[in-house]
Amino acid sequence: MTKTWSRFAAVSLTGIALTVGLAACSGGKEAASTGNSGDQAAEGTRIAEKERTVKVVFPENANQPVKSNSPIQQEILKRTNVKLDFETVPNSNYNDKKKTLIATNNLPDIIQVDKTDLNDFGSTGVFLPLMDYMDKGLMPNFKKLWDANPDMVKLTVDGELYGFPAVARNELKNGFGPVIREDLLKKHQLQAPKNFDELLTVLAKLKELYPDSKPWTVRNGTPQLLSTTAYMLGSGVNGTKGNGMYFDKDVDGGKYVYGPATPAFKNVLSYFNKAYSMGVLDPDYAITTQQQWTEKLTSGKSFFFMDNSGFSLNYTRDLRKTQSDGKFQVLPIPEYAPGKARANYYATVFSGKTFAISARSKNPEQLVKLLDWMYSEEASNLMNFGIEGVHYTKDEKGQPKYKEDYVAKFKTATPTPYYALYSDLGCCQLSFTPYYTNTMSQTQIEKMTGNWDAINDEYWGIVAKDPAYNEPVMDPPLTKEEAARVKELNVTINTMLDQEYDKFIMGVKKIDEYDAVIQKARTMGAGELEKIYSNALARMKK
16 A cells, blocks of 8 residues: 555544644634634635635436525635535436546536545546645544544545545434335235235235236336345345445355345345236336336325335325325335344435545645535534524524524425425535535424424334344445456446346346356456455454
């Protein structure tokens, strides 16, 4: 390695001394990233002496359209002298756009990327390396979070940090989970399934009762089907990009496994094939868009999904516009084998997205200071709740709370009051917000608009009490050489596998023929990938 892990210890000690020094200078108040005291920060954090425009590229979610020059953007300009120029790309097209910008080294000042991008391209020089700025004390706000979260070292590549990770604030735990029409179970006296075989039996009965239905529907195709469900079925993949490598706590006491190249994954495909053959799995699962998925669920054409279980709350409200007793509710995770049930929470600290600075940007130190300021309490409150006194006040514990008269404007807004408010304000997780809130802000808005009811309490209670959920494991940091090899192997293996999955799910190939696919994947380097990640994990533990 070109840098050793001892550097992180040195950085940590430097950060402790710096934090103490800043606290002393500010009288206990949070310091601005420029080194000013807390009082000066309250008056404005002038990152740039002259007004500067900074271009930022990130994906736009259809539920939360990005408005130009939002109140938060205007206030950031007022406080920092930096004008944020957003260029957004629809979620469905973002990966292609991002890859083009990176490959051509035509990056904006700041771009949203993920850890795979950092592994693949960090060593190419397109992203600004940040460790030296942290060593010099120019990232005090971020440094507090770095010291408080040892897992952050896993975001590095060969000892270098190439981006500012999006960090969650006061996040409740939920994740992918099975959601079913509970009202139909009660109406037809069907028991809630406790294992995956019972699930198919229940869905088959609903199909019999409603012949024109498509009981189990899926959004965004096969990658989403695999990423949401394979782990619960005893194998797994990592995310929706077709990366088969994941950490399995149940294999040899916990190790990295290339899921699709194991016999356990054969069982996953066999289960999907059974669901497809029974008419339970939507025959259009491979091509259904998110909009079509939503329409099927809220119109009564589909009764079950395995995805972000929080969608159940919104979909129940939409369903009740036409079916007054309709109710979606999350189930406890079904057993995939006797006595075995498992699922992962969403990451409650790191969302997986990162904001990288282009190495070609002018005056990069200003951009480092700008992003670091965004991790301060002052900036986080602004970028999630708006302007104090206008959009929010503080409660008795000093925590921000939206003003009810502001929230009331969105009581009947679509697609939901909270998405409409987020879009108007330009805030929270789906915007350019490095230190973001999600469930904290959503819960406040739902309660203020009267959309929080017994179903919400029941939902969060079911998830919180389910022992099947585990904290996700963040991948270990790789060296430049390892990252390059991982990229090479993933492209080759994933290209082959992506052409195979649907053949087995749809029954074009017999499931026993998947043994040959497993062997081919291992010949192409699946075992080598497992070894790379295992070695990286062992090295990090040392």
